[in-house]
Amino acid sequence: MTVRQRAELEEIPAYTQGAIPEGADIHKLSSNENPYGPLSSVREAIAAQLTGINRYPDMGAHALTQRLAEVHGVSPEQIVFGAGSVEAAFQLAHASAGAGDEILFAWRSFEAYPIIARVVGATPVAVPLTADERHDLDAMADAITPRTRLVFLCTPNNPTGTVLGRDEAEAFLARVPGDVLVVIDEAYVHFQRDEGAVSGIEMFRRHPNVAVLHTFSKAYGLAGLRIGYAIAPAEVAANLRKVAVPFGVTSLAQSAALASLDAEDELARRIGEITAERERVAGQLREQGWAVPPTQANFVWLRAGERSAQIASGLAERGVLVRAFPGEGLRISIGSAEANDAALSALRAIGAES
Numbered sequence: 001m002t003v004r005q006r007a008e009l010e011e012i013p014a015y016t017q018g019a020i021p022e023g024a025d026i027h028k029l030s031s032n033e034n035p036y037g038p039l040s041s042v043r044e045a046i047a048a049q050l051t052g053i054n055r056y057p058d059m060g061a062h063a064l065t066q067r068l069a070e071v072h073g074v075s076p077e078q079i080v081f082g083a084g085s086v087e088a089a090f091q092l093a094h095a096s097a098g099a100g101d102e103i104l105f106a107w108r109s110f111e112a113y114p115i116i117a118r119v120v121g122a123t124p125v126a127v128p129l130t131a132d133e134r135h136d137l138d139a140m141a142d143a144i145t146p147r148t149r150l151v152f153l154c155t156p157n158n159p160t161g162t163v164l165g166r167d168e169a170e171a172f173l174a175r176v177p178g179d180v181l182v183v184i185d186e187a188y189v190h191f192q193r194d195e196g197a198v199s200g201i202e203m204f205r206r207h208p209n210v211a212v213l214h215t216f217s218k219a220y221g222l223a224g225l226r227i228g229y230a231i232a233p234a235e236v237a238a239n240l241r242k243v244a245v246p247f248g249v250t251s252l253a254q255s256a257a258l259a260s261l262d263a264e265d266e267l268a269r270r271i272g273e274i275t276a277e278r279e280r281v282a283g284q285l286r287e288q289g290w291a292v293p294p295t296q297a298n299f300v301w302l303r304a305g306e307r308s309a310q311i312a313s314g315l316a317e318r319g320v321l322v323r324a325f326p327g328e329g330l331r332i333s334i335g336s337a338e339a340n341d342a343a344l345s346a347l348r349a350i351g352a353e354s
């Protein structure tokens, strides 16, 4: 006899981590990580916390909550932390949906969404992107049923880099029933330079059924420490605290996040370097003949279709690790100028057409 487990877990694909490099001259452009190491002030803040790690962390992350409430102009009870914003996304799903409910999202988008839906027992409903790699908001609104409890919108979208416009997001919200939670996942918002793009926080202020996800993993370079947060209506936020993993956000992560907020200028310079590199890489790839959709994130998307897996292995042979979605495309993170150059010359060698 075998141990009885939840049958629906058999349908969950394992989360795929970007390739782990072996060897010093391998460029890892597969996980949208920040190429810069920690700022010295952040390093010092983490080191200062080490003497206290025999104690549990502050479960309410009070200092950080207060600080972010000021930054965003929201109230502290509307902010809930997670071990990365992916944990906050799990909290939102746990609090909103269960067996028989539907969780709606665009596809392809963040690969955690269908996994999260299945884990909480809900049914994932994936609505294909438009031909120009954007959320198809009309089709998504059409896909809402009485069972829909939560909608994820990802802007800029992982893995295509496209953003939602302010007006189209408003038009979508107007079509969503007020008792359905719309979660705007802004993991890459700091890299966004498009004036017409929607702002999750503004939407949160205007609509009582909107929540926002932010992370310290990408622009702030703290992926290894695991800290992100949801901004949600107070009654939703109270439920997120109930379903959160107790003490899931470490004291080291809280201190590093606070120190990062004290170093916004230094971080903004780094983010500026990354967005400049993004434009350089996208421009050169277009010159090479690749179709690159406009990206507002720290990665570019190549819809290479059936060639995707083969191109990814050609890149790996040349020391460049990217994220392949076989049959669909490749996502290439923006790294150091050296890593980006390696990716550009490898892609030139492989060729945009064959």
Ligand SMILES: *Cc1c(COP(=O)(O)O)cnc(C)c1O
Residues within 6 Å of the ligand: 032, 083, 084, 085, 086, 087, 110, 154, 158, 185, 187, 214, 215, 216, 217, 218, 223, 226, 227, 228
């Ligand atoms: C990377 C990413 C996240 C979250 O990352 P965490 O490290 O868990 O904070 C969330 N959403 C999207 C779309 C991402 O790409």
